[in-house]
Amino acid sequence: MISILKPIAVALDQLEVAICIFDAEDKALVWNDTFLQFFPEHAGHVHVGEDYRDNLRRFYLQRLSAEELPQIDRYIEEGVLRHRNQLRAFEFDHHDYRVRVASLPLGAYGRVRLWRKTAPLLTGMQDRINPDTKPLPTQILPDTAMALESLADGILMVDEIGRAIWANHTFLELYGLPSTDALKLRDFAQLYTQAWQHEVPTAEYVASLGLLKEHQRFSGAPYVLALPNNRWVRVVELRGTQTNGSNFLSHVDVTESRQQQEALKQLTQHLESLAIKDALTGLANRRRFDEVLESEWQRAHRSKTPLSLLMLDVDHFKRLNDTHGHPFGDEVLKRLASILAHRIQRTGSLVARYGGEEFAVLLPDTDLPSAAKLAEFIRQQVENMSLGNENTGLVRITISIGVACASGTALTASTTALVDMADRALYQAKRSGRNQVAAATP
Template identity: 35%
Template sequence: MPLPPAFSWYQSRLWGGRVLALVGLLALGGVLWGLVQAYQSREEHTRHQIERELHTVNYLQTQSLLDWREQRLIDASTLADDSMFAQSASQWLQVPGATVLTLRIQERLRIFQERAKYTAVYLLDAQGRLWLTPHGDTNGRLPAPEMQALQEALAQAIVTVVEPRRDDFFAFPFLSVIVPLFEGTEPVGAVWLVSDVRTNLYTKLQTWPTPRETAESTLFSRHGDEVRALSPLRHDTNGKSVFQLSQMPPDDPVVQAMAGARGVLYGHDYRGRAVMAMASAVPDSPWIMVSKIDVAEAFADTQLREILALSLPVSLLLLLAGLVFAYVQRRAWRRERELKTQLQRNMRWLEGAQKAASVGYFAFDLDQKQFLMSSMANEIFGMSHTGVLSLQEWMSAIPEEDCQRVLTIHRDAMAQRTPLRTQYRIQRMDNQALRWVEVWGEYEVEVEQDRVARMIGTIQDITERKQSEQELTNYRTALEEKVRLDPMTQIPNRRALDEHVVLEWHRAMRNHTPLSLLMIDVDHFKAYNDHYGHVAGDECLRQVAAAIAACASRAGELAARYGGEEFSVLLPDTDVEQAQQSAERIRAAVEALAMEHADSSVAGCVTVSIGTTSIQPVFTPTPALDVCTEPDTVPQAAQTLFEQADAALYQAKQQGRNRVVAYASTVAQAD
């Protein structure tokens, strides 16, 4: 018996709905599976990014540590190659009470300590006894590790390093550099250079390129069952630096690193928190660098961002499934009603997004010469919400000095029919406040008449961004000026002088002009400091620096603090005679300050000794004092300026101080 037509229609609708629902569920499941796979893939990508960040930070900090250590060795090698100092030290060690040698050695040690920024400097004999510091006599013996390094340095005639460690000799962790001194081939003693690693090494480990609350880098070394941390642990409030391997979790990255693991590690740190870490060995040392960050912090922002990003397509898919189901089950008027509701919701979302981003949209009709503005665009211009802005009103909102430039930009874009992107200032119509806006625009072309009929686009208030960019520019400029200025005397420092010497050396080679340098030393400044105190000594240096800078006022001339009580003046386009005249003016200007100096053997006031030199930089060899150089070796050739001026300064001191001596005259005396 055949089924009634109505029942057959109902049954076909029922089966059709089930099949459609099943297909929809399968499609939804497939999409969800794809989204989960996409999330896992993006999470893995993020993990690789964080691992690369750890690797980069660890590498940079390790390299910074190596550079710092290498600089210590370079400083030590410079001192080891100073044969005059070694000869003076040998003579003094034979007769420790020699006053002249004592002052000369102390001055050399003090200048070296201040320039290289060592915490302590000691003169030793070959048996490891401490004899002299930059500030006076001392006694005692080297600690055992340093004594062993001294024996190795004297036996092999090389600079030796004792890695950073803690010892009762000092109240701080320190790095030791032993510089052997020889007179000929005979060892006479050594210099012990001590660096406080808290001030110049720890800071290199605290730098992290991104703002991370839990990120830290630490140096570790193994001593039997102990693990010692050279640098402080950032989150350890107890200040603990020694750990027992047997008492540490086996998955601690430090334990894994001590077992030989290198690269990216996962585990739990001394706080018991899950961390990602990068472990690498510091070359030529027993130290291992471990850089780590909490897993929770590393993935917190990423997980939230990915969940929000994936929730949008999931929501849209669910909404689409709901609309499809509504289309099948409900009548056409219900579907239309739902679509209208959805459209209104999207418009509210769009409006909210525009307000949050300070973005409005507009359309400009070229025939009517007026703008149709969104509510956010009206708010940016500070106008009532009429939605219409005439061309004249728009032009009046642009500052007069910018109006012509902005009109030209719009006119050229319309003539070339290219997308518009520009930034300019406007004056709000309600309070006349100046604001920066960024405009994006596209053009609609009437094909039949081949002309631009309308421009549509967006406008965004970017005032805060502009202010931030300007503040960043100002900060960078101020920082660049600060690093090239001596903080005490407020004149350029050694770094600024080195850069200026290279610049003027190239200019002198191009123009075939002489280049002169003055080396200036305040006479008996240590005696002044001891008699009047360091506060008065600092004020003395400031006044001397001001007097020197006032005398170096020509274009291109630069007065700088060379170090300690030494100053330098670079004189472009200046020959020997002119350099002598400039030096004499400076000497007289300092003497004219009439600053009392009771302990000076030269005069009753503060005086200076000045050594001068003048060089003609050229590209081909020339006789006399000219220096032959190529452009790529300018820094080495320019060093001749400092060597000659320093030699002339030494002669000025030997001849009684408070005088000017040129390098040419010192050569004549030597001959």
């Protein structure tokens, strides 16, 4: 594959097209001389096997301002995502030229990126903060305006250095402008800021300002901005459509679709939560416990650290249900779940309702004496809690706990071995009189 791509890269030099090919892990494989001419910062540095992130870091070190440099890692990660997911070409300003870049997948071989200069930058484009050098087109052709007014999308027309010269009615409505006279030859960033001038700035607005600033310099790819009143708009810059150097920015109201996506996201999260949580107690369910146990078992085996398990059972739970009713039994389970959730908060630990009145507590990096000490503390807390109502009176609740630990060669067995040990210890605690802790012997 590489032997075929190298001659292609050389041929593209004759067309002044830059190319760089990356493998499936984003490592550089092949590039041509034009690539180094376009991006001289890579000369003498890029090498076969170099991560695309290192490539991007040199690129951004040349482009970002001092105030933007602290965010370079974010720029790099977003650049990697664009590289992996790019479906259409986009353009950006680079040195004295406008450059169009395309990125295409090569299947299992990786991805190729291609760059081509489209036009020299007009005077003033290098400094968009003070564009004041070229006469501007003052009107749009009537037939073009009529066609753009019929579109449901907002359309903003800007001159060759980014100043707004015309907009259709949809755009004016989106940004709260009374007429095209309100454009006043301002750039879009100013118009966007004005739309928020009477609103309380939100986190979404602040994030949109940063996104807008970035895309003013790396334009072409669609981006989404927040508008007041929880509205959202997707912006796409359409360059090279007018002979006089002007360009269009398409603004599509995506509020409804974004709300639908957010609702779908929340529904998905809710369904995922239902799949791994116990409805009564809010703890992890048996399915989630089995998943985490397998994962922590493998981790303990790799890291050679102990993994402990507590199995807890409410003493005489059937008698509690029969005597005081199932609602009272449910309250017992919820109170026990609350005690466990508040006491077991160490990162990596898991509290689950194992089934019925039985609970499981998974304790990574915990040896048997430490697990047994924790189990005794939990037993005492449950014994000392007050539970009851005017119908039941004060009811004494106790639990029995079995403790087991797997370490060393025991971790070469299966996860069921740890569960079986904890279960046997739990039954031993019950046979010995309940309301106590029993530890499994290795």
